[in-house]
Amino acid sequence: MLTLASDFGSPYPAAMKGVLRSRGVTDLVDVAHDLPQGDPRAAAFWLRFVLPEFPPGVHLVVVDPGVGTDRAAVCVRAGDHALVGPDNGCLLPPARALAAEHVGPDADPADAIDVYAVDDPDPRSSTFHGRDVFAPAAARVHEAGVDAIESLEGFVRADDYDDYAIPDAWVESDTASGEVLVVDDFGNAVTNVPGDFLEGRVGETIAVETAAGVREVPVVETFADVDKHDPLVTVGSHGFVECDANQGRGDEAFDIAPGRAVTLSFEEEVSATVPTA
Amino acid sequence: MLTLASDFGSPYPAAMKGVLRSRGVTDLVDVAHDLPQGDPRAAAFWLRFVLPEFPPGVHLVVVDPGVGTDRAAVCVRAGDHALVGPDNGCLLPPARALAAEHVGPDADPADAIDVYAVDDPDPRSSTFHGRDVFAPAAARVHEAGVDAIESLEGFVRADDYDDYAIPDAWVESDTASGEVLVVDDFGNAVTNVPGDFLEGRVGETIAVETAAGVREVPVVETFADVDKHDPLVTVGSHGFVECDANQGRGDEAFDIAPGRAVTLSFEEEVSATVPTA
Amino acid sequence: MLTLASDFGSPYPAAMKGVLRSRGVTDLVDVAHDLPQGDPRAAAFWLRFVLPEFPPGVHLVVVDPGVGTDRAAVCVRAGDHALVGPDNGCLLPPARALAAEHVGPDADPADAIDVYAVDDPDPRSSTFHGRDVFAPAAARVHEAGVDAIESLEGFVRADDYDDYAIPDAWVESDTASGEVLVVDDFGNAVTNVPGDFLEGRVGETIAVETAAGVREVPVVETFADVDKHDPLVTVGSHGFVECDANQGRGDEAFDIAPGRAVTLSFEEEVSATVPTA
Numbered sequence: 001m002l003t004l005a006s007d008f009g010s011p012y013p014a015a016m017k018g019v020l021r022s023r024g025v026t027d028l029v030d031v032a033h034d035l036p037q038g039d040p041r042a043a044a045f046w047l048r049f050v051l052p053e054f055p056p057g058v059h060l061v062v063v064d065p066g067v068g069t070d071r072a073a074v075c076v077r078a079g080d081h082a083l084v085g086p087d088n089g090c091l092l093p094p095a096r097a098l099a100a101e102h103v104g105p106d107a108d109p110a111d112a113i114d115v116y117a118v119d120d121p122d123p124r125s126s127t128f129h130g131r132d133v134f135a136p137a138a139a140r141v142h143e144a145g146v147d148a149i150e151s152l153e154g155f156v157r158a159d160d161y162d163d164y165a166i167p168d169a170w171v172e173s174d175t176a177s178g179e180v181l182v183v184d185d186f187g188n189a190v191t192n193v194p195g196d197f198l199e200g201r202v203g204e205t206i207a208v209e210t211a212a213g214v215r216e217v218p219v220v221e222t223f224a225d226v227d228k229h230d231p232l233v234t235v236g237s238h239g240f241v242e243c244d245a246n247q248g249r250g251d252e253a254f255d256i257a258p259g260r261a262v263t264l265s266f267e268e269e270v271s272a273t274v275p276t277a
Numbered sequence: 278m279l280t281l282a283s284d285f286g287s288p289y290p291a292a293m294k295g296v297l298r299s300r301g302v303t304d305l306v307d308v309a310h311d312l313p314q315g316d317p318r319a320a321a322f323w324l325r326f327v328l329p330e331f332p333p334g335v336h337l338v339v340v341d342p343g344v345g346t347d348r349a350a351v352c353v354r355a356g357d358h359a360l361v362g363p364d365n366g367c368l369l370p371p372a373r374a375l376a377a378e379h380v381g382p383d384a385d386p387a388d389a390i391d392v393y394a395v396d397d398p399d400p401r402s403s404t405f406h407g408r409d410v411f412a413p414a415a416a417r418v419h420e421a422g423v424d425a426i427e428s429l430e431g432f433v434r435a436d437d438y439d440d441y442a443i444p445d446a447w448v449e450s451d452t453a454s455g456e457v458l459v460v461d462d463f464g465n466a467v468t469n470v471p472g473d474f475l476e477g478r479v480g481e482t483i484a485v486e487t488a489a490g491v492r493e494v495p496v497v498e499t500f501a502d503v504d505k506h507d508p509l510v511t512v513g514s515h516g517f518v519e520c521d522a523n524q525g526r527g528d529e530a531f532d533i534a535p536g537r538a539v540t541l542s543f544e545e546e547v548s549a550t551v552p553t554a
Numbered sequence: 555m556l557t558l559a560s561d562f563g564s565p566y567p568a569a570m571k572g573v574l575r576s577r578g579v580t581d582l583v584d585v586a587h588d589l590p591q592g593d594p595r596a597a598a599f600w601l602r603f604v605l606p607e608f609p610p611g612v613h614l615v616v617v618d619p620g621v622g623t624d625r626a627a628v629c630v631r632a633g634d635h636a637l638v639g640p641d642n643g644c645l646l647p648p649a650r651a652l653a654a655e656h657v658g659p660d661a662d663p664a665d666a667i668d669v670y671a672v673d674d675p676d677p678r679s680s681t682f683h684g685r686d687v688f689a690p691a692a693a694r695v696h697e698a699g700v701d702a703i704e705s706l707e708g709f710v711r712a713d714d715y716d717d718y719a720i721p722d723a724w725v726e727s728d729t730a731s732g733e734v735l736v737v738d739d740f741g742n743a744v745t746n747v748p749g750d751f752l753e754g755r756v757g758e759t760i761a762v763e764t765a766a767g768v769r770e771v772p773v774v775e776t777f778a779d780v781d782k783h784d785p786l787v788t789v790g791s792h793g794f795v796e797c798d799a800n801q802g803r804g805d806e807a808f809d810i811a812p813g814r815a816v817t818l819s820f821e822e823e824v825s826a827t828v829p830t831a
Contacts, residue, residue: 001298003291005288005291008739009738009739009740010586010587010588010739011559011585011586011589011600011603011604012604012738012739014557014559014583014584014585014586014604014607015603015604015607015791016607017583017585017607017608018604018605018606018607018608018609019607021555021583021607021608021609022607022608022609026581027303028583029291029294029298029305030291030307030584031288031291031294032287032288032291033287034287035288037740038801046288049288049292050288050289050291050292050295051295052295053291053292053293053294053295053296053298053299053408054294054295054298054299055295055298055299065801066778067776067777067778068775068776068777068778068779069776069778124791125791126775126776127776127777127788127789127790127791128790128791131607131791132791184286184289185285185286185287185289186286186314221345221403222344222345222346222403222404223344223345223404224343224344224345224346225345234404235404236404236405237292237401237402237404237405237408237409247315247342278575280568282565282568304580306568306571306575306582307568307584308565308568308571309564309565309568310564311564311565312565323565326565326569327565327566327568327569327572328572329572330568330569330571330572330573330575330576330685331571331572331575331576332572332575332576461563461566462562462563462564462566463563463591498622498680499621499622499623499680499681500621500622500681501620501621501622501623502622511681512681513681513682514569514679514681514682514685514686524592524619
């Protein structure tokens with residue numbers, strides 16, 4: 001099985017599928033081709049979310065704002081999976097998630113990760129490496145098998161490669177400061193605050209502070225716990241805190257977008273003016 | 278074969294595909310993942326339209342405004358097909374269409390339909406049942422086969438379930454009153470008035486009355502029977518009357534949207550003022 | 555393998571997939587279903603670009619502004635590929651590209667092309683020939699094999715069929731006049747000026763003249779050779795000259811759209827007013 005993900009829109013992904021089919025890869029699964037354009041961070045988030053659902057396979061991931069520069073092509077082995085794409089760091093977060101499943105909770109995921117630089121001295125074009133560099137490389141990995149990457153010509157173990165780390169939020173017991181990672185098609189604004197922050201707080205009111213101001217909303221188990229269109233804070237299916245609206249758009253309700261700062265707080269506001277006796 | 282339909286946009290459907298692949302279902306067909314969001318009515322219409330084209334299989338359908346509520350998960354057997362999704366009624370119209378094909382014109386489709394409540398006592402999340410409840414249930418039905426649903430643990434015959442019925446239009450010989458069910462990507466506004474209403478009337482002029490006013494347009498066999506961009510009324514490929522425009526958008530030409538009322542009439546307008554002799 | 559391409563949006567393509575699956579075609583590959591609506595020219599361009607990447611197969615292509623008219627259905631054999639769709643000319647440019655690969659550089663692609671009219675005397679509908687005429691015809695070709703088209707009932711060799719030719723640009727050594735063929739999802743404006751025109755000119759400044767005025771921009775090897783959002787001219791992966799912007803939209807930077815004229819010139823502008831001594 002080989003999955004495809006890109007920010008190519010349409011119909012460019014079909015050219016990659018054609019290359020893969022021509023090289024004998026018949027079992028193709030589209031992950032998404034409308035990942036946010038030129039945004040390796042968003043790709044890292046989404047692939048970390050969806051790829052661990054898949055059985056072992058090769059994952060072709062092309063979000064490549066640096067196409068035509070001398071950024072390398074990389075292949076990342078993660079347990080019994082392999083990821084192939086440009087060297088911009090977005091393969092590492094999903095690779096760590098895949099490796100963590102492979103080694104189990106008592107081992108270091110890094111032990112199951114190897115990164116290879118992929119040399120392609122003379123690509124057919126300088127503008128469409130998805131078709132001309134990454135798809136052919138992924139087809140070779142698919143044919144050889146994840147355990148045989150080492151033996152592939154042009155694949156060389158690399159120590160120096162980009163590694164995008166999903167930024168950590170700053171979390172205390174009653175307050176967390178982070179940022180919006182992505183907004184999904186429903187308008188749910190996913191932050192980098194870990195879901196643990198809300199543990200045991202369902203039913204409480206939380207203050208959501210953004211550049212647009214402060215909104216106090218309920219912490220809920222599920223969307224349907226508030227009225228239609230009402231804002232809420234919950235833990236999403238990816239394990240992070242989301243700012244959402246029931247059957248509405250959270251990004252609009254909270255006026256936030258990817259990259260924007262957000263502070264979540266359970267602290268009671270102390271009145272600024274204290275009445276004199 | 279297992280088909281997938283949802284209102285998830287992207288990339289959430291990939292998580293469902295991963296779950297299905299991990300459980301051994303390799304033959305996946307995407308029906309659509311951009312069904313109108315949170316609109317089981319539109320899902321019912323579209324799936325009733327497209328699923329009967331498919332050979333026997335399992336159909337995973339997730340349009341779920343009630344995710345996280347205690348609405349049940351259901352599996353509907355319809356002849357040699359099965360549909361799996363939330364209990365909001367949208368599976369029944371396509372199930373009846375599939376059952377009707379199965380039993381033929383002389384029998385009652387209801388005889389070929391069984392509904393099962395699917396129990397999942399402890400889903401992995403409360404926000405992404407497509408991945409955590411419905412995809413696993415569909416994989417189990419796919420593996421066991423449609424005839425073995427009865428034997429699956431957690432699948433219990435149900436008599437009390439939601440059943441959305443596509444609303445009937447009110448039809449007389451020269452007048453029909455109904456509503457717009459969906460607007461497709463071309464802007465064609467599909468009503469619930471059965472195509473029979475236009476039988477033998479091609480070439481006549483019909484009055485289309487909406488909240489925006491009355492437009493008189495030709496009844497045609499096909500779009501090309503009017504000039505480019507001109508409005509028309511015809512019978513669509515789903516068997517219902519459509520308000521369209523040739524190479525243009527019918528919804529804009531008639532100023533209508535899903536859920537809006539529409540009256541179609543062949544009656545000659547009687548002049549409001551009668552000239553005195 | 556059978557590929558599908560259309561301008562149907564969603565979920566109409568699923569009806570075609572159902573028809574194909576019901577007729578035993580299991581290996582389906584989506585090329586694109588959001589080709590520009592009712593625009594056989596754009597379809598011709600994109601399919602000429604992507605189909606040659608695929609191994610031999612049957613390609614169902616439905617962009618059909620003339621649905622319901624008496625335009626024929628055609629099947630075009632091109633080497634060991636076959637294309638099936640409405641007779642509006644858009645199958646011939648990709649067919650020529652496929653045939654050229656088949657016969658090699660020393661022979662005439664036309665020798666590897668045969669066009670068949672496909673007779674379907676009584677289609678199920680007059681509005682959805684993708685489902686009712688073209689998908690069934692493609693399934694028959696897929697089952698019989700490309701070499702057996704001749705023997706299929708209702709397939710008759712045709713001499714009189716539409717043939718859309720991608721328009722030639724007018725090219726001199728320092729100036730080329732052409733038009734924009736398509737704009738892709740990144741905003742890259744692809745012209746019909748062959749890439750050869752820029753050979754050896756990387757690093758020079760080129761004047762791009764459109765109805766909106768003249769912009770002087772660099773000719774580059776790759777997007778990253780200019781600053782973020784800056785405009786540029788380069789050769790795209792399809793071999794034509796593109797007007798682009800690095801991580802921005804070329805169509806907006808140059809204010810151009812499909813069908814608009816564009817003149818590219820390396821000639822130094824002669825000052826209109828010559829200073830007197």
